[in-house]
Structure formats: structure tokens, C-alpha cells
Amino acid sequence: MSKRIRIWALFTLVFTLLLTACAQPATPAPTQPAAPTQAAEPAKKPFRVGLVTDVGKIDDKSFNQGTWEGVQKAVKELGVEAKYIETQDPNDYMKNIAQFADAGYDVIVTVGFALGEATREAAQKYPNVKFIGVDQFQESTIPNVAGLIFEEDKAGFMAGALAALMSKTGKIGAVLGTDAVPPVWRFGEGYRAGAKYVRPDVEVLVVYHNDVGLDKTFTDPEWGKSTALSLVDKGVDVIFGAGGKTGNGALIACAETKKCLAIGVDVDQYYTVPEARSVLLTSAMKDLTEGTFNLIKAAYEGKWQGGNVIGPVRLAPFHDLESQVPQEVRQKLAEIEKGLQDGTIKTNVPPAKPQ
Numbered sequence: 001m002s003k004r005i006r007i008w009a010l011f012t013l014v015f016t017l018l019l020t021a022c023a024q025p026a027t028p029a030p031t032q033p034a035a036p037t038q039a040a041e042p043a044k045k046p047f048r049v050g051l052v053t054d055v056g057k058i059d060d061k062s063f064n065q066g067t068w069e070g071v072q073k074a075v076k077e078l079g080v081e082a083k084y085i086e087t088q089d090p091n092d093y094m095k096n097i098a099q100f101a102d103a104g105y106d107v108i109v110t111v112g113f114a115l116g117e118a119t120r121e122a123a124q125k126y127p128n129v130k131f132i133g134v135d136q137f138q139e140s141t142i143p144n145v146a147g148l149i150f151e152e153d154k155a156g157f158m159a160g161a162l163a164a165l166m167s168k169t170g171k172i173g174a175v176l177g178t179d180a181v182p183p184v185w186r187f188g189e190g191y192r193a194g195a196k197y198v199r200p201d202v203e204v205l206v207v208y209h210n211d212v213g214l215d216k217t218f219t220d221p222e223w224g225k226s227t228a229l230s231l232v233d234k235g236v237d238v239i240f241g242a243g244g245k246t247g248n249g250a251l252i253a254c255a256e257t258k259k260c261l262a263i264g265v266d267v268d269q270y271y272t273v274p275e276a277r278s279v280l281l282t283s284a285m286k287d288l289t290e291g292t293f294n295l296i297k298a299a300y301e302g303k304w305q306g307g308n309v310i311g312p313v314r315l316a317p318f319h320d321l322e323s324q325v326p327q328e329v330r331q332k333l334a335e336i337e338k339g340l341q342d343g344t345i346k347t348n349v350p351p352a353k354p355q
Contacts (some may be wrong), residue, residue: 051084052084146304157264158333166329176207177247179353227250261321263282
């Protein structure tokens with residue numbers, strides 16, 4: 001083989017080896033194992049509150065409204081969700097409560113003495129739901145029921161004392177819902193007792209709307225108005241209106257005639273019945289808003305306790321009539337409030353009307 005051929009063959013061999021080496025796949029670099037996929041956190045279940053009224057409306061400017069405002073405060077401050085149902089017929093109490101319970105609501109607020117039996121029955125059927133029974137005294141404790149109750153006799157006592165001290169005719173009156181509802185009766189009899197405490201010779205005319213059923217007694221402003229006018233005709237010059245829209249009718253009657261001063265109930269009715277402001281002396285308040293809110297908050301924070309919870313009572317400010325209330329009257333009211341708190345003054349009004 002010639003020298004030229006040998007050189008060419010050697011060159012071809014080297015070239016072929018180089019091509020083969022370049023064609024081999026590179027050894028892949030070791031890969032890091034993929035990070036485990038993080039499971040998405042489940043959405044937090046909203047805390048829900050349902051409210052069931054009695055046959056009174058949510059905007060009754062009194063009892064239901066004050067309670068609903070407590071629920072609304074929980075919406076604002078705690079971020080809970082809330083809805084309400086207005087009962088049209090007393091036969092629907094249980095059905096309305098069940099709408100919220102079956103939907104998995106955390107707290108159900110039932111408003112008024114008349115819903116007490118249905119509330120306790122529902123609490124036993126739905127043990128995982130917390131129930132707030134407003135104006136529902138608990139004779140025995142059910143762990144998931146809190147009865148928000150008030151000493152209406154003390155609020156009424158202070159209102160009656162003020163009315164008697166402010167009366168020029170020596171005759172004062174009260175236009176109330178049915179006395180079959182213990183809180184209403186305690187308001188009325190407390191009013192009578194307070195008036196007699198400061199002025200034994202005062203004449204107190206207390207009228208209860210007992211001639212209709214529970215579906216009407218708190219929703220009859222025309223009766224409240226006409227009853228108040230009849231009291232004015234008898235010389236009454238201060239009238240306590242207590243009984244939802246029925247009591248509101250009495251306040252409005254005083255404002256329209258300008259012949260009597262008025263005292264509201266449950267909430268500061270200077271704000272809820274503005275048409276009565278010119279004659280509204282004060283309101284015998286049950287702090288429904290704060291009491292309801294505090295119980296919802298307790299449930300929300302896991303600090304719930306069943307049984308009776310006593311909410312605060314007090315008189316509202318005099319507002320537009322501030323200048324008409326003498327200093328000696330204010331001092332007497334302060335003494336009475338202190339005495340009621342420390343027990344040195346007793347209303348002697350029992351929990352319910354004697355049978």
C-alpha cells in the first residue's frame with residue numbers, strides 16, 4: 001500500500017471516531033425532586049346568625065329593632081353574616097326557627113316571651129346551635145340556650161318616679177301591651193310602684209291591651225293613640241307607652257295634642273320615634289342592642305354559657321326637654337337608681353302577674 005493511501009486511511013479512521021463520539025447523548029445532570037404540592041386551605045366557614053321576630057316587625061322602632069341592631073353590631077365588629085325572618089303567624093314559630101337551624105346557622109336569636117317554648121324545643125332538637133331567647137326566662141338550664149332577660153320592674157320604677165315628679169295634675173298614665181307577657185306587666189307595675197314611692201297621692205291609670213290576641217297586642221298604634229287620648233281627657237299629663245307599635249301610638253298622641261309628656265320604652269325612642277321628640281321626656285331602656293351583641297360575641301369566641309343573662313336597664317337622656325327637668329328631680333332619680341342597684345329600694349313586683 002502506498003504511503004499516500006495509508007495516510008488517507010488513518011485520517012478517515014480518526015474522523016469516523018470523532019463523529020461517533022459527538023453523536024453520543026450527554027449524560028443528563030441529576031434533577032432535583034419536585035417540591036410537594038401544597039394543599040389549598042379550605043375556605044373558612046362563615047359564622048352565621050339568624051333572627052326570628054314575634055309577630056311584630058323588624059322596624060317596630062322598639063323591641064325587635066333594638067335586638068336586630070345588636071345583631072348588626074356583630075356583623076360590623078365580628079364579621080358575621082346575618083338574616084332575619086318576620087313571623088306572620090304564631091303557628092310559624094318553629095318553622096321559622098327551623099329554616100335557620102336546618103341551614104346550619106351558628107346562632108339563632110328569637111325575640112320575645114312568646115317564642116320561649118318554641119326556642120327551648122328547637123334547642124333540644126338542634127344541640128349544636130346556640131339560641132339567644134330575648135325576654136325568655138329559663139326556669140331550667142339548657143346548655144345551648146341563653147335567656148336574655150331584664151329587670152323591667154326597675155326600669156318602670158324609675159320611669160314612674162319621674163312621671164310622678166313631673167306631673168302637674170297629679171295624674172299619670174301608661175298605655176301597654178298585654179299583661180299576659182311578664183316583661184310588659186313588670187314594666188307597668190314597676191311604673192305604678194315608682195310613682196307611688198315618690199308621691200303616694202298620685203293617681204296612676206295603667207291600661208293593658210288585653211282585648212286582642214298576641215298577634216295584635218303589640219302592633220296596634222291606633223288603639224295606643226286612642227287610649228292615650230282618653231287618658232288625656234281624664235287629666236293625665238304624663239304617659240308611658242310600652243308595647244311595640246301600640247305604645248308608639250301613645251307617644252305620638254302626646255306629640256299631636258301637646259297636652260302630655262311621653263315616656264318611651266326598650267330603646268331610646270328619641271331616635272326611633274322622632275315625631276314624638278317635642279314631648280318625649282325619656283325612655284325606660286332595656287339595653288337590647290348591647291345585650292344581644294355580647295351573647296353573639298360569646299358564642300363567636302367560644303365563651304358561651306347557657307342559662308339566664310341579665311341585661312342592663314336605665315333611663316334615656318332627657319334630650320330636648322333637658323331644661324324642663326329640675327335639679328331636685330335629677331337628684332331624686334339618682335338616689336332611686338342607686339337604691340335599686342344596691343338593693344336598699346325594692347320594687348316589690350314579682351316575676352309575673354299572680355294568677
